[in-house]
Amino acid sequence: xxxxxNMLLIGIGAGxxxxxxxxxxxxxxxxxRVINFAQAAMALLSTYIGFELVQKTGNFWVALPLxxxxxxxxxALIEIIFIRTLIxxxxxxxxxxxxxxxxxxxxxxxxxxxxxxxxxxxxxQIPAPLSKIGFTVGGETIALSPMNLLVLLTVIGxxxxxxYIFQKTNLGLSLRASAxxxxxxxxxxxxxxxxRTIGWAIAGAAGAAAGLLQTVNGTGALSPDSLEFxxxxxxxxxxxxxxxxxxxxxxxxxxxxLGLVLAVVQIYISGTxxxxxxxxxxxxxxxxxxxxFIGAKAGRRA
Amino acid sequence: MLKKHPLLGFIFFGLILFLASNRVDxxxxxxxxxxxxxxxxxxxxxxxxGYSGQVSLGHGAxxxxxxxxxxxxxNHWGVPVWLAFCIAVLAAALGGYLLGLAxxxxxxxxxxxxxxxxxxGLPSIANQFSILGGEQGLAFDIGLPPATLGADFxxxxxxxxxxxLAALISIYWLRNVMNSRYxxxxxxxRSNDVAAELAGINVGRNKVLAFxxxxxxxxxxxxxxxxxxxxxxxxxFPLTLSFSLATGAVLSGVTTLGGVMIGAVTLVAIPEIxxxxxxxxxxxxxVANNLPGLVVSALLILTVLxxxxxxxxxxxxxxEKRAKS
Numbered sequence: 001x002x003x004x005x006n007m008l009l010i011g012i013g014a015g016x017x018x019x020x021x022x023x024x025x026x027x028x029x030x031x032x033r034v035i036n037f038a039q040a041a042m043a044l045l046s047t048y049i050g051f052e053l054v055q056k057t058g059n060f061w062v063a064l065p066l067x068x069x070x071x072x073x074x075x076a077l078i079e080i081i082f083i084r085t086l087i088x089x090x091x092x093x094x095x096x097x098x099x100x101x102x103x104x105x106x107x108x109x110x111x112x113x114x115x116x117x118x119x120x121x122x123x124x125q126i127p128a129p130l131s132k133i134g135f136t137v138g139g140e141t142i143a144l145s146p147m148n149l150l151v152l153l154t155v156i157g158x159x160x161x162x163x164y165i166f167q168k169t170n171l172g173l174s175l176r177a178s179a180x181x182x183x184x185x186x187x188x189x190x191x192x193x194x195x196r197t198i199g200w201a202i203a204g205a206a207g208a209a210a211g212l213l214q215t216v217n218g219t220g221a222l223s224p225d226s227l228e229f230x231x232x233x234x235x236x237x238x239x240x241x242x243x244x245x246x247x248x249x250x251x252x253x254x255x256x257x258l259g260l261v262l263a264v265v266q267i268y269i270s271g272t273x274x275x276x277x278x279x280x281x282x283x284x285x286x287x288x289x290x291x292x293f294i295g296a297k298a299g300r301r302a
Numbered sequence: 303m304l305k306k307h308p309l310l311g312f313i314f315f316g317l318i319l320f321l322a323s324n325r326v327d328x329x330x331x332x333x334x335x336x337x338x339x340x341x342x343x344x345x346x347x348x349x350x351x352g353y354s355g356q357v358s359l360g361h362g363a364x365x366x367x368x369x370x371x372x373x374x375x376x377n378h379w380g381v382p383v384w385l386a387f388c389i390a391v392l393a394a395a396l397g398g399y400l401l402g403l404a405x406x407x408x409x410x411x412x413x414x415x416x417x418x419x420x421x422x423g424l425p426s427i428a429n430q431f432s433i434l435g436g437e438q439g440l441a442f443d444i445g446l447p448p449a450t451l452g453a454d455f456x457x458x459x460x461x462x463x464x465x466x467l468a469a470l471i472s473i474y475w476l477r478n479v480m481n482s483r484y485x486x487x488x489x490x491x492r493s494n495d496v497a498a499e500l501a502g503i504n505v506g507r508n509k510v511l512a513f514x515x516x517x518x519x520x521x522x523x524x525x526x527x528x529x530x531x532x533x534x535x536x537x538x539f540p541l542t543l544s545f546s547l548a549t550g551a552v553l554s555g556v557t558t559l560g561g562v563m564i565g566a567v568t569l570v571a572i573p574e575i576x577x578x579x580x581x582x583x584x585x586x587x588x589v590a591n592n593l594p595g596l597v598v599s600a601l602l603i604l605t606v607l608x609x610x611x612x613x614x615x616x617x618x619x620x621x622e623k624r625a626k627s
Binding site for chain 1 (some may be wrong): 351355357359404407408409411412413414415418419420422423424425427430431434487513535541549556569577587588589592593595596598599600602603606607608
């Protein structure tokens with residue numbers, strides 16, 4: 001019983017961080033129709049900025065929101081400088097479909113190498129702001145520590161805020177409209193270009209939060225080659241896709257399902273199999289329900 | 303004459319390579335073998351991406367299948383080397399066929415992400431089953447070069463000969479396939495799948511076939527890669543390998559086979575050039591570790607933005623334009 005509860009807790013904890021990454025992917029996909037494979041590198045950069053801020057201020061609670069703001073600015077900058085050029089250049093021809101994929105992949109390598117230049121390839125350490133020892137319930141230690149609780153609360157908070165922005169504000173309406181039909185939105189007076197940049201900025205902030213929380217929730221070690229980030233990249237993508245790639249609730253749902261499935265595998269079978277199980281889960285969902293858990297009907301198949 | 307008889311051209315090029323291998327030192331010979339391996343792997347990506355319009359970021363996984371299949375068959379059944387390579391091709395082609403069945407249903411970014419997940423996932427299987435040797439991997443020994451080649455014929459030169467021969471044969475064969483009915487069908491599917499279907503081409507079957515052939519070539523490259531480093535292990539097929547191969551394909555130009563050498567040579571040469579620059583200026587480790595990645599990524603971004611069809615295609619287009627005006 002206690003093992004089962006722990007499994008649930010681990011799954012939800014891991015899933016909530018993937019959810020942030022998946023949200024970032026979904027926001028970028030909705031605003032520019034680009035899967036941003038560089039998302040993990042951008043999150044990594046924001047995490048390094050967070051590390052610097054923790055060093056300077058000594059306070060994680062100041063560093064987290066600041067890193068998110070800087071992550072958002074950086075992401076907006078990438079959109080303005082890089083993605084706009086990209087869209088202008090990749091008009092037609094046989095390779096038009098693969099250009100964004102390859103370009104974001106190049107960006108991934110570029111940002112990673114730049115990080116290596118600035119901070120070196122050795123691990124740096126971000127101390128955890130809260131205890132990572134699990135709470136004790138009825139004499140048993142469960143897999144929920146104050147740190148996990150913080151992660152969960154942050155993620156829930158962000159999802160609620162984003163949900164509010166998307167459903168209740170004018171900005172959210174413009175974001176949804178320009179994702180749904182950019183040309184009609186433009187005719188209705190929405191500045192689609194600016195809205196795109198905002199979508200990227202929010203994605204950057206979500207990615208920054210995912211990177212920092214993932215790092216302090218894990219070992220606290222950070223390096224340009226760290227496994228944690230290929231993990232974030234793949235699992236964020238998988239979560240976004242099985243959730244439907246179009247909807248934010250879908251992304252969260254997909255991430256939680258992924259987190260729970262991986263927790264089951266990790267606890268009852270073997271920790272080394274998580275990657276291949278994630279791949280199989282992705283493949284099965286894509287083949288059986290290609291529109292994802294929550295998603296539009298068309299457009300996913302070739 | 304060479305234009306009319308491409309086979310003669312290939313044989314001539316091969317002769318030059320084999321003669322050259324006697325003139326240069328061991329390190330260059332080893333790098334030459336690596337280039338030959340990359341040529342095959344990049345050609346397989348060009349076939350898949352440029353000719354059938356499917357993206358794979360996970361070719362490293364298919365290389366791994368080929369490498370493991372070759373090593374397993376040689377270690378357990380003691381098959382001859384050439385048969386081990388054939389088994390590698392078949393095993394990877396089978397994997398590619400299964401993946402292709404799924405891939406034919408997915409478009410652009412979905413396929414890219416799925417193959418990416420495979421590239422990360424597949425090597426971890428090796429740690430799960432003891433027959434695959436875990437983190438250390440398996441030894442893959444193709445034996446000493448035949449004694450008839452002389453006593454001073456080194457192991458690396460033998461690797462180089464095998465890899466180059468394999469690369470020449472594969473490219474020649476692939477070139478013919480591209481000009482055959484299949485190649486034309488793939489091009490049609492890539493350019494406009496609806497129109498291709500109307501013209502009577504079975505789009506799904508053609509995509510799966512392209513994936514299978516591409517995977518078979520990747521398997522051969524994997525077995526050759528395992529040969530040059532004498533082992534197969536999960537560490538030999540990291541995600542960065544898949545990324546470099548995709549990079550090499552883009553640098554070569556994904557729409558023609560003609561530039562396949564460009565990408566392969568660039569992938570091998572850039573770390574080498576950067577190394578010499580770094581030692582010349584006596585820069586720190588940080589620079590040495592990150593400069594190759596930075597240069598390759600920058601090249602990739604610039605290529606994809608400004609010459610998305612690759613240098614060879616770009617030059618051809620420019621020539622045609624000049625001829626017209």
